[in-house]
Amino acid sequence: MSRLPSYLKRFTGGERAVHHATAILMIICLATASALYIPAIATYVGRRDLIKPIHIYAGLALPVPMLLGLASRAFRGDLRRLNRFGPYDRDWLRRSDRRAVQIDGRGIVPIGKFNPGQKLSAAFFAGAIFVMLGTGLMLTFPNPWPTNWRTGATFVHDWLTLAIFVVFLGHLWFALQDRGAMTGMLTGRVPRDWAARHHPAWEKEEEDAHQRS
Amino acid sequence: MGRRVILGMLGLGAAGIAVGPTAQNVVNFFFGPFRSQIGGLIPAAGGFRYYSVVDSVPSITSATYTLKVNGLVTTPRTFTFQDLQAMPQTHVTKDFQCVTGWRVPGVQWSGVALPDLLDAVGAHGSAITFSCFDGAYTESLTMDQARRRDVLVATSMLGGPVTHDHGGPVRLFVAPMYGYKSAKWLSGIEVTNKVTPGFWEVRGYDVDAWVGRSNGRNDVQTS
Structure with a gap:
């Protein structure tokens, strides 16, 4: 029986590529959206003929990395994990000491590879990207749609942008708070003690898998 | 569960398209009067949006115009x-x-x-x-x-x-x-x-740009 190494593999290169490509496209969309619609920035930047096509092409490309990612077994596996909510997830969301650890350094709630906050934000981003794609297509190609629908699509596209800004900043905030999580997304590996602290059930799962092999 | 959140958002998006025109009127009604104070952060709110095709426009006053x-x-x-x-x-x-x-x-x-x-x-x-x-x-x-x-x-x-x-x-x-x-x-x-x-x-925009009769749009005419 070999001891588990001090680092665990959390994300494959393919999965990180999906994340980074989506992140870059999302940042381009948010930045060009600001240049098009926040009056102070729009006044400063101008160049509508240049900014508008960048926004549209980045928006059209936004779901592509996720769809390509479906070819990766690891990505599909993580989607399954993100989709599934267990009883501990509800418990974790409810209690205020969700980050507490036991004396052996393991988190007190046996959270799996993803905590429910990550699951909800992943689902939010996936849903938001598709709603923005749908409404964005209606605005880019307005001909087939009645005026009312287009006004409605503008309304949804505008307000969901604000919601995406908030969740995007929240996502950045939590990532910047947590060095282990940042390392995980940047290098694909996380320290084992970080995994035991934040994702104890996943760390245990990895250890069991390691011992079986 | 994650899938339900995504489907729920798609449903909300569709509902938003349906109620959007009414909701936008409500937004205009409540936020329109405060447009200048909130710096245009509330989407549209009945105001003009700033469009320019160049990076900066020289300032010309009525004295030099x-x-x-x-x-x-x-x-x-x-x-x-x-x-x-x-x-x-x-x-x-x-x-x-x-x-x-x-x-x-x-x-x-x-x-x-x-x-x-x-x-x-x-x-x-x-x-x-x-x-x-x-x-x-x-x-x-x-x-x-x-x-x-x-x-x-x-x-x-x-x-x-x-x-x-x-x-x-x-x-x-x-x-x-x-x-x-x-x-x-x-x-x-x-x-x-x-x-x-x-x-x-x-x-690509129409040269004869009549409101409601061009650019594939059917808005109510303005004049």
């Missing part, structure tokens, strides 16, 4: 801001409709009706080309369109001077057409015999 009118005219002339204000003034209150969808209800405009200006120089061509001191934007009208009384060389909007961001000190206002016809930062009017498609028109 000039409008050059030439081409097929008997007396080419350069108008100052004071010249324009000394001419007979025309007032128009109309909705402003952008081809991208937003509409500002009941905007007050005043200035010189374009037909009055064309008569003052003895215009005799069949088309007009407008140019702007942003250095890039151009627009066009046929002479018949330009002779409408609801087409203004505007020196005032929303009850005050035309501000820089709205295309001041002088802009065009073409009441019956989509906003891109109402060229901001107007600096030149050339009378010709041929319509030269403007900045957005060579990029």
Whole structure:
């Protein structure tokens, strides 16, 4: 029986590529959206003929990395994990000491590879990207749609942008708070003690898998 | 569960498209009056959106402003801001409709009706080309369109001077057409015999930009 190494593999290169490509496209969309619609920035930047096509092409490309990612077994596996909510997830969301650890350094709630906050934000981003794609297509190609629908699509596209800004900043905030999580997304590996602290059930799962092999 | 969140968002998105027009009216009603204070962070809220096709537009005041009118005219002339204000003034209150969808209800405009200006120089061509001191934007009208009384060389909007961001000190206002016809930062009017498609028109917008009857849109007519 070999001891588990001090680092665990959390994300494959393919999965990180999906994340980074989506992140870059999302940042381009948010930045060009600001240049098009926040009056102070729009006044400063101008160049509508240049900014508008960048926004549209980045928006059209936004779901592509996720769809390509479906070819990766690891990505599909993580989607399954993100989709599934267990009883501990509800418990974790409810209690205020969700980050507490036991004396052996393991988190007190046996959270799996993803905590429910990550699951909800992943689902939010996936849903938001598709709603923005749908409404964005209606605005880019307005001909087939009645005026009312287009006004409605503008309304949804505008307000969901604000919601995406908030969740995007929240996502950045939590990532910047947590060095282990940042390392995980940047290098694909996380320290084992970080995994035991934040994702104890996943760390245990990895250890069991390691011992079986 | 994650899948349910995603499906729920798609459902909410569709519902938002259905109730959006009503909801946007409610937003306009509540936030419209505070537009200037909230710095345009509330989407639309019944206001104008700032569109410019260049990176920066020079600031020109009413003291230094000039409008050059030439081409097929008997007396080419350069108008100052004071010249324009000394001419007979025309007032128009109309909705402003952008081809991208937003509409500002009941905007007050005043200035010189374009037909009055064309008569003052003895215009005799069949088309007009407008140019702007942003250095890039151009627009066009046929002479018949330009002779409408609801087409203004505007020196005032929303009850005050035309501000820089709205295309001041002088802009065009073409009441019956989509906003891109109402060229901001107007600096030149050339009378010709041929319509030269403007900045957005060579990029796919309709040259005859009647609100509700062009660009594949069916908005309520503005004039």
